[in-house]
Amino acid sequence: MRFGLSDEQEMIVSTVRSFVENEIYPHEALVEKTGEVPQEVAQEIKQKVIDLGFYASNFPESVGGPGLSHLEFALVERELGRGSMALTHFFGRPQNILMACQGEQIEKYLMPAVRGERMDALAMTEPDAGSDVRGMKCTATRDGGDWVINGSKHFISGADHADFFIVFVATGVDETPKGPKKRITCFLVDRGTPGFEVAKGYNSVSHRGYKNCILYFDNCRLSDAQVLGEVDGGFAVMNEWLYATRITVATMSVGRARRVFDHAVQYAAERKQFGQSIGKFQGVSFQIADMITEIDAADYLTLASAWRLDEGLPANREIASAKVYASEMLARVTDAALQIHGGMGLMDELPIERFWRDARVERIWDGTSEIQRHIISREIFRPLGA
Numbered sequence: 001m002r003f004g005l006s007d008e009q010e011m012i013v014s015t016v017r018s019f020v021e022n023e024i025y026p027h028e029a030l031v032e033k034t035g036e037v038p039q040e041v042a043q044e045i046k047q048k049v050i051d052l053g054f055y056a057s058n059f060p061e062s063v064g065g066p067g068l069s070h071l072e073f074a075l076v077e078r079e080l081g082r083g084s085m086a087l088t089h090f091f092g093r094p095q096n097i098l099m100a101c102q103g104e105q106i107e108k109y110l111m112p113a114v115r116g117e118r119m120d121a122l123a124m125t126e127p128d129a130g131s132d133v134r135g136m137k138c139t140a141t142r143d144g145g146d147w148v149i150n151g152s153k154h155f156i157s158g159a160d161h162a163d164f165f166i167v168f169v170a171t172g173v174d175e176t177p178k179g180p181k182k183r184i185t186c187f188l189v190d191r192g193t194p195g196f197e198v199a200k201g202y203n204s205v206s207h208r209g210y211k212n213c214i215l216y217f218d219n220c221r222l223s224d225a226q227v228l229g230e231v232d233g234g235f236a237v238m239n240e241w242l243y244a245t246r247i248t249v250a251t252m253s254v255g256r257a258r259r260v261f262d263h264a265v266q267y268a269a270e271r272k273q274f275g276q277s278i279g280k281f282q283g284v285s286f287q288i289a290d291m292i293t294e295i296d297a298a299d300y301l302t303l304a305s306a307w308r309l310d311e312g313l314p315a316n317r318e319i320a321s322a323k324v325y326a327s328e329m330l331a332r333v334t335d336a337a338l339q340i341h342g343g344m345g346l347m348d349e350l351p352i353e354r355f356w357r358d359a360r361v362e363r364i365w366d367g368t369s370e371i372q373r374h375i376i377s378r379e380i381f382r383p384l385g386a
């Protein structure tokens with residue numbers, strides 16, 4: 001077992017870290033203040049990432065991506081986690097589910113997404129169907145040769161500037177011994193399709209400037225050519241391609257925690273009370289010790305789950321463990337960092353309150369902590385038939 005990175009992997013880390021420090025950090029204060037990413041900034045970030053050869057770094061070389069391993073992609077995400085999500089979004093990691101594109105979909109969606117010409121958003125969640133994906137009410141019914149979509153989706157990230165949408169919709173119901181079970185199909189929907197509206201979403205306490213929208217479908221007609229994967233095969237395509245996205249939440253949590261940690265250490269070393277650095281008080285130094293221990297633990301857990309994917313080993317339980325542990329670790333670390341900063345930690349003079357707010361969503365999206373624990377325990381009990 002070797003824990004070191006290769007020279008090439010070290011290079012990936014240092015390249016992405018410098019990019020985040022030089023191209024993302026300088027814009028963060030403006031995004032926090034205005035809640036907007038200026039279009040020219042978004043475009044500039046995108047172009048620089050393309051020039052660097054890192055755009056669509058989750059895609060294989062066969063479709064024009066850099067062909068990184070899962071572990072290398074996790075290293076990229078870990079560094080991106082240091083920066084503001086609203087800005088790093090333009091570092092461009094299209095949904096890898098686009099690898100399921102077939103025929104004309106390849107030139108219309110997959111390739112332009114990988115080249116950075118078209119941006120995507122993924123829409124699964126509905127007002128009445130969050131963790132319970134199969135509870136979705138958005139339906140597609142047959143009419144002539146078309147599909148007619150009705151319903152809505154909410155919390156859809158990046159939908160404000162997406163050119164097309166990967167949308168999961170119920171296309172029927174099977175009667176099973178456990179009761180009715182909805183069949184799901186995945187569709188590719190272009191912005192501007194008649195009957196499809198992208199509306200302003202809610203203001204979130206986390207990740208200011210990284211917007212979420214509400215999607216409305218009102219007799220929106222789509223052809224068979226818009227089906228991604230097979231009709232009624234939405235779960236298959238979801239399980240094949242969205243399986244690994246939880247690693248992203250975990251790695252980004254680790255990256256952000258390391259940035260927060262550096263702030264906390266610096267402050268604890270510089271801030272003096274009772275005639276000495278507060279870091280010399282055991283009440284503070286032990287918090288620092290616990291923070292770094294937890295960060296390292298989350299880091300190893302996360303990278304090991306990515307490594308398992310590269311090795312072709314089962315990783316569902318490990319990915320869920322990484323997601324739940326890293327996101328909850330980030331909450332504890334940002335809270336401790338804020339405590340170490342005292343009152344200043346709450347003020348928007350410093351980025352600490354932002355890290356603390358941003359951390360909150362990581363335990364919710366891409367499957368809540370409770371759902372991850374459900375996955376972990378199910379994997380443990382399944383072999384016992386329990």
Ligand SMILES: Cc1cc2nc3c(=O)[nH]c(=O)nc-3n(C[C@H](O)[C@H](O)[C@H](O)COP(=O)(O)OP(=O)(O)OC[C@H]3O[C@@H](n4cnc5c(N)ncnc54)[C@H](O)[C@@H]3O)c2cc1C
Nearest residue numbers: 122123124125130131155156157204364365366367368370
């Ligand atoms: C800022 C933001 C951006 C998002 N972006 C996207 C996006 O781009 N695309 C997209 O499709 N979705 C997106 N989501 C949706 C996100 O994935 C869901 O919020 C998440 O899956 C939880 O669903 P919910 O919010 O409806 O909560 P619910 O599912 O209603 O859960 C409420 C509570 O009940 C608990 N709970 C539910 N079921 C169980 C159970 N079986 N056992 C134990 N506890 C349970 C949950 O853990 C939670 O604590 C986004 C969400 C946010 C907040």
